[in-house]
Every structure is written in structure tokens, then in C-alpha cells.
Amino acid sequence: MEKKYKVVVAGMGKRGMHHAATFQANPRFEVAGVCDIDQTRLDAAAAKLGVAVKGTDAGQVARAVKPDVFCFCTLANVRTPMIQAGIESGARLIAMEKPVALTSAEGLEIRRLVEASGVQVVVSHQHRFGTHYQAVKDVIASGALGHIHTVYGTATGWMMHMISHLIDYMRWYNGEAEAEWVMAQAAGRGKLADAHPSPDYIGGFIQFANGVRGVVECGAGAPDVPEVDYWWRKCRIGAQGSLGFAEVLTGGGWRAVTTQRSSSGEGCMNYDLDMPPYVQQMADWLDDEARVHPCHFESAYKGFEIMMALIRSVAGGGQIALPLTAGANELEMLQDSLPDRKVLLSMPMNAKEYLS
Secondary structure, three states: OOOOEEEEEEOOOHHHHHHHHHHHHOOOEEEEEEEOOOHHHHHHHHHHHOOOEEEOOHHHHHHHHOOOEEEEOOOHHHHHHHHHHHHHOOOOEEEEOOOOOOOHHHHHHHHHHHHHHOOEEEEOOHHHHOHHHHHHHHHHHOOOOOOEEEEEEEEOOOHHHHHHHHHHHHHHHOOOOOEEEEEEEEEOOHHHHOOOOOOOEEEEEEEEOOOOEEEEEEEOOOOOOOOOOOHHHOEEEEEEEOOEEEEEEOOOEEEEEEOOOEEEEOOOOOHHHHHHHHHHHHHHHHHOOOOOOOOEHHHHHHHHHHHHHHHHHHHHOOOEEOOOOOOOOHHHHHHHHOOOOOOOOOOHHHHHHHOO
């Protein structure tokens, strides 16, 4: 009989409930404890999930349950204490929301804690499991695009929400190649005070060790994706090669054009479809350490380093070499360096989020 793994979920908002419901629906897991600082939301979640152990202190709940999996879906400003709570509970696997951290100084500390503890960590870049994302990966892997020279990603949402996803899938489409350096520019201070603090718009270049160039844009100045209506899903990620291109639209399927043929398919961001395989592969990794989860921490950390290097380039100018060797507070750098001028928009629809 296969082992059933106990789970604690901290943060019972929209994302936390997605995780908890998916864990609960999988026969390999049991949600044994939940946590939220909002008592009303906590009580409602515990009742809906049928969970007896609940509390407003994640560490206390985790120590009481002694879970196999500690999952947290909290705001980004409490990453380190959540990682510590998971490690101290004795959990074998920590499942966390992106981004890895808000600064490289915190990211380095989190990586030190993870490496010292030996805990497995998964970061929620679960769009990899979308069939339209995987269709593009399959086209690239088939060689139909020829020699890949460019990968790209755009999103009209702001950086701390979206760029972690863009970079992760760009790296995936580029065979997880190492990044050597980045260069970037940014504009707009409005989202620096957001719970996901960001410039209103950032655009940059990534040079990969295999010679591929990455181009990424995020925020108010990023290009429209007119094929997609829902604002948060106006994301385009793809690859260009010597024989054609292939790209996925988060809210609008995929398409590829090569010298041999054109092809396309449907697909849309859908937690009900993407989350079950994302969660199942956590069980697979717990069963067998050789079956490493595709969203494992080290992969996510490399994307996180790229994001932090982009911010450093914005703040200090010029190219930033990778990997980063010392931590810094990139948010303070942005506060000190971004001009106090309103961002210019790529489309009127962005005014609601960036100019209101």
C-alpha cells in the first residue's frame, strides 16, 4: 500500500485553497492542518476541507501536525519565516509560492537554509503542466525550429507577480541553459508600494551560455497580446529558431510555424487542470528522490537570480554578470534609482492598473 503524506497549508486565500483542495483530492495526500492570520477565513477553510487542526501561527500548526509536506501560499514578505517553519516541523518537502524572495540577500539566506536542511523544495511555476505550454516544449524538443537563437516572454502584469513565471518557462524552452549576464531598464514607481513591489514596467535582455538571447518585458509598457481578453493572462512565451517559431499564450492556446508546416492548438491557464499533475509529482519525488520535481528549488533559484540581476542593472546601469556572488537589497536600489515620472503605457487597458 502506498504511503499517504500529511500536508499543512499556510495561507488560505485563493492560491492556498487551490493547493489545499488539490492535495485533498489526491489519494496520496491528506491535508492535516491549515493556517491563516485571518480567523474568519481560517475557520471557513477548515470547515470546507474538513480539517481539525488549525491556527493563526504556521509554526505551531506545523509542529502539532508534523507534516510530510509544508505548503505556504502567503504574501511574499514572509518567505524566510515560512521556510524556517517548514524546516523546523521536520517536513520532507516544502511547496512555496513564487517568487523565491523579494531580494537577493533573502534569496541567498533561503538557499542556505534549504541546502543545510536537505529538505526538498518545489516552487509554484505550475503553468509548465498546461497542455498548451507543453505543446510548445514538444515542438522545440522535436528540432522543428532548427537552431534556437531567441527565447522571449511578455506579460502586462507587474514584475513580482509575473516575471518569475516568464523567466522559468523561457529557461525551460531553452533547455535550462545557464545565464551569463543580463541588462535591463525600467520605469514607473506606482507599484513599488504594492504587496508585490515592482517597477511599473521592466524590460531586459538575458545572454545564455549556449548563445541564445532572452528578451523579457513585464508591466505597463509590455506589448498587448490581442488574442487574449483576460488582462492577467495576456502573456506570451516562446522561442525563435532558424527554421521557425513556437509560442504559447497563457490565455489563448499555442501556435508554431516552421519551414515545413504550421500548427496550433487550444489551451488556457486552468488551475483545475494544471494543479493535479503539479501536486502528483510531489508525491513521486517523495517516493523516489531520483524523480526530481520539474519545479524544484534550484531551477527556480536560477530564474530568481536573473530577476534580481535585471533589477541591479536597472538601478546601476550596464550589464550584470551571473551567478550573483553576494546578496543585496534590490528593492532599496529601485527606490533610490527609479525616476519619479509616470510610466508610459503600451495600451489604454493598462491605465486601470498603472495610472488610477
